[in-house]
Amino acid sequence: MKLKYFFLFFSSIIACNTWAQSAEEDVLFTVGDDPVYASEFIRVYQKNLDLVQDESQKDVDEYLKLFTNYKLKIKEARSQGFHENPGYKKELESYKKQLAKNYISDPKVTDELVEEAYQRITHDVNANHILVKISEDASPADTLAAYNKIVKLRARTEKEGFEKVRKEVHNGKTIYGEALGYFSGFKMVYAFENVAYNTPVGATSQPFRTQFGYHILHVIDKRKSEGEREVGHIMIATGPEANDSIVHKAEIKINEVYAKINQGGSFEALAKQFSEDTSSAEKGGKLRPFSRGQISVEAFENVAFSLENEGAISEPFQTKFGWHIVKLYRIIPVSDFETMKTELAEKVKRDSRSKIIDQALIDTLKKKYEIDDEQVSLSYFESILNDNYFKNTWVLPSDFSSEKVLLNIKEEQISYQNFGDYLLKTQRQTRRKKPLKDLVKEKYQAFLKDQLMAYQESHLETENEEYASVVHEYRDGLLLFELMENTIWNTAQTDSLGVKKYFETHQSDYMFPERIDAVIASSSKKKDLKTVSKLLEQQENVETIKSAVNKNGDVNVIFTSGVVEANHQGLPKDFEFKKGVSKIFKHNDAFVVVQVKDVFPKKQKTFEEAKGLVVNDYQTLKEEKWIDSLEKKYHVKVNQDVFKKVKNQLK
Structure with a gap:
């Protein structure tokens, strides 16, 4: 269900808090009879301006379309009663409970622990x-x-x-x-x-x-602390299950690349040409900065942190993913406190330090809700407990005083029955014998903590505006997912006739691209490629050409062979696919010549080969038609005067 949580994240980009809107505010548009306020639109747009990847969504007019579509879907979801589904309610409550942990804490104690943690990580x-x-x-x-x-x-x-x-x-x-x-x-x-x-x-x-x-x-x-390292790498991939032959070929190639570096070749240019880590190759091999323990490959981490001078380059080394060469760009000291504060606060709450925070919170809640431990008599429970409790066989007596009130948390009464049930539920956790008075006191403190936390959590949405806002976003995001899954995604998956018909009318959209079987030769020196070009014209094989141009341990030319598409990193932009030996191109800060052995033209995909893409496209079409029907059902009316003011304010 990874899609589900991605969708909830995306929906939060366009969701917002509407719980405290004022009737006097400007109404930007209505969905049926439901008003949507200008302040809501402005807040959401500004909040998420840096999060959206699609530039069109930064255009206010385009964003208004996106936002009105979102509101239409929420209206329809509630109309269909998805907010009453037991599964929806259960997941929402689970999320609220998890989220509440971030808002129920003692800020002073947390801040002190965060400051202490910062001193220690430095x-x-x-x-x-x-x-x-x-x-x-x-x-x-x-x-x-x-x-x-x-x-x-x-x-x-x-x-x-x-x-x-x-x-x-x-x-x-x-x-x-x-x-x-x-x-x-x-x-x-x-x-x-x-x-x-x-x-x-x-x-x-x-x-x-x-x-x-x-x-x-x-x-x-x-x-x-050693801080972080910013490095780049060139990787020739093998994978954890590669056989000896694959590993050996990769080792040969990485050593050829390393020889080129030692001959003055540009690390970044060689990374663009040969690194098989596609996510970093186009950036010249550069990776995001990382600290000790942040990456899963210890061998890679050790090499990165062993480089002492910026610009230093490691020798080739092997990990479970392949062979690497690493270049050090920056040694980054630990960030300042303000930058790390939020991250450290999350770690503190997950760490054993949380017990200190919990106790401080309980003390705060006792004071807030006027709970006095001394007023609670526990002698009755001491009298009904016995050694059976340590054997997990104790039961409440038949004449148990279940209705009696043990304590009050504001308007809520906690009965003897509540504490008695807690004792029953937790007795299996107690095996080591201890005095019954100590046992009851220990159990009561744990019970009181649970009760105070539960009361605070149940009232948090009315006490904390930020928490209420986040819950509202998740509530609508989850609701939207339920609607889309049932209305669009599942039906598109099961409508096999509709999907096949869509494929038959759009076959030209589903083609294998043109490919070539090629030898790509790359060098920092144009004259070396002139020699290679002549030998390729004479139909010499790659190994013979290698021997001719790479002599005395020098690697002047690196070769890549195989079937490739037009977007292959070794091919110049707009490279013409035709048999023969190409001219010499300037590409990726080096020179390239290509021998095209064979050209494989564009080829029609079968339905099975294209099915995944077809289903996605069919879903998009189905959603567009569905949105049109929702606009007719509920009618969206935009107040153009208000929208004009909104655009001026956002400018």
Whole structure:
């Protein structure tokens, strides 16, 4: 269903918040009896001006057509009752719940954690550690034994040295002594990260606990972050499952390209000519900047970060995707705080730091909704619990006081039954015995958190304007998807007769393009290609020509052979497809000569070969006719005087 979520994103480009419109505002147009306000159109247009890719949508007149069509579809979706579908309601509620997490937090605590996170991602720590492994729910006796063990190990490190002890005690089962290397913020669990950043270089920490057990760590070094690298690459692709022959041919070609670079050839020109990473080849091989851990190929990352000087070029190296040469363009330090603030806030909320934010939020909500823990009596629940709870066999007593009110959150009453049900639902999570008073208190705090969060979430749309706006956009986007899927996409897919008829009347639109079987020779020196041209005219094979022009380890000419289309990167623009050896062209900052062995003319595609494109085109036609019918059904009336004012304002 990837299409679904792409469509929802696209629809949000033209959706907007209408919940707080004023009746006194200028009405730009009406859809049936429904008004659409000028302020809404202006806000949406300005908000999404930089997001649209189609230049026509930046034209105000064209955008008005797009916007009126959007409003027509929403009107029709509600008319057909799609907003009442159970599946639609369920997905909308799921989205609202997920979205609410971004709006239910304590901003002050979050901001403090974000600032701390920024300081940490701008610096790396190199540390080793010793871990005595112990589970989170271990018995008090086992927990104490693990703690005593880590204390003794720390005492040993002070006498014998941390590294000596670390290597000796590591067994990979109960005790781990690991060299961690450099890491920065978010790379370790928060408790571990805290200790690492707060321990001075050369010092060993006091014992501390994480979910894995008890640790001590020794800080070896701290340094500023490596930041990002902007590089370009030339890739000859092989793929992860390539056989030895393919890999060997790719290695030969990458070494030829590397030899050309060493002979003074332009990296960027060679990338345009030969790199098989099509997304970067046309840009001279240039990639977007990235930091450590952002790309999935560690070998590539290591080479990129090993280059020390801007302009430096690596030797050829292999990854699972093929053979590469990398050029370093820029070393980019970590961005400033304001640039990274939003991204870091999202990471903080997903990290174990979120527990700190949650607790701060609960404290805030208690104050907001006037909840006093001391007013809640839990003694009744202590009296009805017993050891069966730790065996997952406890049940509520038959005379349970279910109707009694436990607490109030504003106008909402939380009953004993609510808390009793929570105890039943969560008892399987409790195996380790503890005093019943402590158990009830712990469960109540977790229950209270859930209740406060649920109450806040259910009232968020009336309390937070931004949240309400985003929900409105998603609500209409999801509604629009349901309508389009049922009205256009599914019917076009199932209307096989209509699709075939469309193909039969538009066959000329579905052709294989003209192609050639060719040898493309490229060189930075025109004189070398004159030699190649003569040899090609004499029908010499490529290997013989290579031997003639690439001597003494120099690669003066690089060859590409095979069946290609007119848009192939090695062919000059508007290259004429005819048999024989072409003239020498200037192309991609180099010279090119092409031998055309055979020309394959345009060929009609069969229905099966063109089916995907035909269905898409048929859907477009069907949608255009459908929009016409909606305009007749609901009638869109534009207030031209208001639209004139809107255009002047947008100018």
